[in-house]
Amino acid sequence: MFILREAFRGLSKNKLMALVTFGVMFFSLFIFGLFLISTVNLFLLIQKAEEKVGISAFLEDELSDNEIESLKRDISSLMGVQEVIFVSKSEAFEKFREDLGEDSDLLEALETNPLPASFDIKLYESFKDPKNLESISRKVDAMPGVEEIKYGEEWVKILDRVVKVLVGIDLILGVIISFSSIFVVANTIKLTVFARRKQIEIMELVGATHRFIISPFLVEGVIEGILAGGFASGLLFGIYNIFAARLGDFIQVTRELFIIVVVFGTLLGYIGSHISVKKFLRAPIGTELPKGK
Amino acid sequence: MIQIYDTDVVFHKEWYALKNINLKIEKGEFIFVTGPSGCGKTTLLRLMYMDIFPTKGEVIVAGYHSSSIKSKEIPFLRRKIGVIFQDFKLLQDRDLFDNVSFALQVTATPRKQIKEKVLKTIADVHLSHKRDSFPYQLSGGEQQRVSIARALVREPFILLADEPTGNVDPESTKQILELLKDINASGTAVIMATHEIHLVKKSPFRKIVVKMGEVIEDTKDNLKEEIFLDNL
Ligand SMILES: Nc1ncnc2c1ncn2[C@@H]1O[C@H](COP(=O)(O)OP(=O)(O)OP(=O)(O)O)[C@@H](O)[C@H]1O
Ligand SMILES: [Mg+2]
Numbered sequence: 001m002f003i004l005r006e007a008f009r010g011l012s013k014n015k016l017m018a019l020v021t022f023g024v025m026f027f028s029l030f031i032f033g034l035f036l037i038s039t040v041n042l043f044l045l046i047q048k049a050e051e052k053v054g055i056s057a058f059l060e061d062e063l064s065d066n067e068i069e070s071l072k073r074d075i076s077s078l079m080g081v082q083e084v085i086f087v088s089k090s091e092a093f094e095k096f097r098e099d100l101g102e103d104s105d106l107l108e109a110l111e112t113n114p115l116p117a118s119f120d121i122k123l124y125e126s127f128k129d130p131k132n133l134e135s136i137s138r139k140v141d142a143m144p145g146v147e148e149i150k151y152g153e154e155w156v157k158i159l160d161r162v163v164k165v166l167v168g169i170d171l172i173l174g175v176i177i178s179f180s181s182i183f184v185v186a187n188t189i190k191l192t193v194f195a196r197r198k199q200i201e202i203m204e205l206v207g208a209t210h211r212f213i214i215s216p217f218l219v220e221g222v223i224e225g226i227l228a229g230g231f232a233s234g235l236l237f238g239i240y241n242i243f244a245a246r247l248g249d250f251i252q253v254t255r256e257l258f259i260i261v262v263v264f265g266t267l268l269g270y271i272g273s274h275i276s277v278k279k280f281l282r283a284p285i286g287t288e289l290p291k292g293k
Numbered sequence: 294m295i296q297i298y299d300t301d302v303v304f305h306k307e308w309y310a311l312k313n314i315n316l317k318i319e320k321g322e323f324i325f326v327t328g329p330s331g332c333g334k335t336t337l338l339r340l341m342y343m344d345i346f347p348t349k350g351e352v353i354v355a356g357y358h359s360s361s362i363k364s365k366e367i368p369f370l371r372r373k374i375g376v377i378f379q380d381f382k383l384l385q386d387r388d389l390f391d392n393v394s395f396a397l398q399v400t401a402t403p404r405k406q407i408k409e410k411v412l413k414t415i416a417d418v419h420l421s422h423k424r425d426s427f428p429y430q431l432s433g434g435e436q437q438r439v440s441i442a443r444a445l446v447r448e449p450f451i452l453l454a455d456e457p458t459g460n461v462d463p464e465s466t467k468q469i470l471e472l473l474k475d476i477n478a479s480g481t482a483v484i485m486a487t488h489e490i491h492l493v494k495k496s497p498f499r500k501i502v503v504k505m506g507e508v509i510e511d512t513k514d515n516l517k518e519e520i521f522l523d524n525l
Contacts (some may be wrong), residue, residue: 004400013386202382204446207372208399286339286378286455
């Protein structure tokens, strides 16, 4: 087919330009891949931090098993509550001892267990913001048998703000990286198209449709984009494998990353070529300046 | 076939490249457009293949109106028109055969037809023996014949030639004129712009003389005088 033949002809006749375009795409996609890895980890971190967000409801000492059961049922029925876990006095004591570690000997001096029983209340993701936390806490606090409520108000507020700022920065960064990649790639491809502007002129002259004129360039761009995406994510995987052990379970690189980078590379090639070729369409054909002979 | 009504072309403010042009060109005519350099010959031809559009007035070519033609329709108009230039506009990285077949390939013509048509057209311009040559291996006159072949291979109803002999020697000029005459004899209208008045002087064909953007003479009639070429 003519379009494919032209595309390969373009790539092989202009190896240097094809290589430069590939290089620019590769670099853009590598940056894009790094950005993706950072984003995935950022969200992982946020998720981990938010897992810790929950409400502890400390109970009065003299509650019967029945009262505890019905209290648990009441709390579970509140909107936003995912799970309610009972922590008995002795469990709390065990945990406290573990937390102390070496210093746990000190506890031997105690005659009675001073720690209260409690409920660990886990919330659904969408209820882990300061407002919902406060309103749920207030409802639980008002229930009979609940002595005290703790959910780290200050920390939750800070976490909430930090998450919003980080996600915002991440989004803006993503948009900047995407658009500047397209801009740089389109400008690089423009050099390739410029070298072949005469061919475009002749195509217009003999009546090729614009779709037909653009197609070989799109095919070239997409081929280069796929290759650049493949190599860029390959390098990212290589780097990841070297550092993976050291960074432990922080970094998470998945097969999806590979696919996304290649898909973005394809888009980059497609959009980049489209933008650049468009600039050369409908250029005046018959404008040699008058010769004056 | 081609009609031009009350047409002005203005590139810069108040500077008329063409002014108040009215022309009618019939099927199969042979026309010379002459006049001094910068008078507007190229501009007139560009109007006809809709490379530019009139500032005022209307140009109608093969049923397409300059005022209403859609951007998407222009390629289909161009397929009915052959255009050649002083600078040939050949692709340097393709041989003669590929340069000619290019015009058919980019309009998605079936491969079998391409070969047949190209070979026939190359024969028509007497270049069969050079079908594997690249443009840099050909003389100016030969290159112009390649560009003529590329223009003709789509079998246009009209051939527009803008100074086709501007870059070739007198001997090739004669060959090219003869070729254009043959093409016209087979039914294709030919419009040739040139400032080489001596080429036109003794010609029997219709002459349109342009000066300062205006048509100052139009002989209308094509006199039949076979001696024209012999007198060159
Ligand atoms: N694209 C353009 N922009 C501005 N002015 C132009 C443009 N094209 C042509 N002109 C002007 O319009 C006038 C007519 O130009 P045109 O090229 O039609 O002349 P010509 O008769 O073909 O000349 P020549 O014999 O030298 O080829 C000239 O004065 C030229 O400077
Ligand atoms: Mg001219």
